[in-house]
Amino acid sequence: MTPLNAAFAAQAAHCSALGSPFMARLMTILSEKLAPETSPMMAKLYAWPGDVGPAGASIPLRLAGGLHALVLRGIAPELEAVYPPHEVADSTLWAAVFAALQGHDTWLTDWMKSAPQTNEIRRAAVVRAAGQWAAARFGLPLHLLELGASAGLNLHWDAYGLEAQNVRFGPLGAPVELAPDWRGALPPNAEPIVMARRGVDLAPPNLHAADDRLRLLAYLWPDQPERLTRTRAAMALPPAHVDAGDAADWIEAQLDLPAPAATRLIFHTIAWQYFPAPVQHRARIAIEAAGEKATAADPLIWFAMEADGSEAPGACLTLRCWPGNETYAAGRACFHGRWVDWALPSPT
Structure with missing residues (x-):
C-alpha cells in the first residue's frame, strides 16, 4: 500500500471514531481504489512531498472537502445522488466519485492547494x-x-x-x-x-x-x-x-x-x-x-x-x-x- 492509500485508510479509522460512518466508508473506498492514473490530479497527489496523512498535509481530508464542496455547490449531480441522505452500494459510490474526479479535475486541483480549514x-x-x-x-x-x-x-x-x-x-x-x-x-x-x-x-x-x-x-x-x-x-x-x-x-x-x-x-x-x-x-x-x-x-x-x-x-x-x-x-x-x-x- 502506498503512503497515500495508507493515509486514506488511517483517516477512515479517525472518521469512524468520530461518528461518521459515511466518511469512514468513503475513505476506505478511496484507500482501496485510488491510483495515480485515476485522474491528472491524482498523479500530482501521489507525487506530493512529505507526510500526506492526518498529521501532515491531510490529503484525504482535502479531497473529501473538495468532493463535498462540489455537492454543496450543486455542480456534481452524480455525487449528490450518492451522498447522504442517500444510501447506495460501495460500487455505486465509487463510480460517482470516479466520475467527479475526472469531470472536475481542474477545479479539484485548485481546491487541493489549500489546507483544511474549519471551525468545529x-x-x-x-x-x-x-x-x-x-x-x-x-x-x-x-x-x-x-x-x-x-x-x-x-x-x-x-x-x-x-x-x-x-x-x-x-x-x-x-x-x-x-x-x-x-x-x-x-x-x-x-x-x-x-x-x-x-x-x-x-x-x-x-x-x-x-x-x-x-x-x-x-x-x-x-x-x-x-x-x-x-x-x-x-x-x-x-x-x-x-x-x-x-x-x-x-x-x-x-x-x-x-x-x-x-x-x-x-x-x-x-x-x-x-x-x-x-x-x-x-x-x-x-x-x-x-x-x-x-x-x-x-x-x-x-x-x-x-x-x-x-x-x-x-x-x-x-x-x-x-x-x-x-x-x-x-x-x-x-x-x-x-x-x-x-x-x-x-x-x-
Whole structure:
C-alpha cells in the first residue's frame, strides 16, 4: 500500500471514531481504489512531498472537502445522488466519485492547494466552561485572545448556550445551542462578560466571501447535518476580528500592549499541534513572561484543548492561571466536542 492509500485508510479509522460512518466508508473506498492514473490530479497527489496523512498535509481530508464542496455547490449531480441522505452500494459510490474526479479535475486541483480549514463549533463548549471558571475566579470581564482562530466562530462562545447534565448556561435565545455528553464536574454558574475578542490565523477565512464560507462548510462531514446547521448559525453572527499572521508574532505583540483591567483569556483548540516547533516555543515564552507580570487586577489564563499523544480518548484540556502560575488538568473532550469529561475544580 502506498503512503497515500495508507493515509486514506488511517483517516477512515479517525472518521469512524468520530461518528461518521459515511466518511469512514468513503475513505476506505478511496484507500482501496485510488491510483495515480485515476485522474491528472491524482498523479500530482501521489507525487506530493512529505507526510500526506492526518498529521501532515491531510490529503484525504482535502479531497473529501473538495468532493463535498462540489455537492454543496450543486455542480456534481452524480455525487449528490450518492451522498447522504442517500444510501447506495460501495460500487455505486465509487463510480460517482470516479466520475467527479475526472469531470472536475481542474477545479479539484485548485481546491487541493489549500489546507483544511474549519471551525468545529462544539469545541466552544469547553472554552465557555473555562470562561465561566475565569469569571468565577476573578470576577472581571474577559479579554479573549485565540490562537489558530480560523474564521473566529469560536471567539463568540459567550453567545452560545451550553447544556451540561440538564443544567443550562448562556443567554436565552442563543443562536447556537451546545449539548455535549457532559461528564464530571459542572462549570461554575458565573456568566462571563467579554469586553474584547481577537484572534489570529495564518489564513483566516473571510465570512463575507462565498468561497471561504463554502470551504468552512465543505470540511464538515456530509452525514452530520447538525454540524452544518450549527456552523451556518454561527456564521450569521457579526464576524469576530481575526488577524492574518504567525501565532508567535501575534501573541508577542498582543501581550506587549498595556494590560487591560480584565482577565486575558488566551485559548486554542486543536491548533497548537499545527504550529512549527519554533512558533510553539516563542508563543509559550511570551505567554509565560506575561503571566509572571500578571496581577489580581489583570490576571492571565491560558486554556488549551489539544492532542497530547495519550492513549486516552479525545483531546487533553489544560488551564494555567496567573498570578501564581497554577496549572490544572481540566479533563478531556472529544476532538469534535461530542463529549466532555470536565475535571477542573471550581475556584474557591
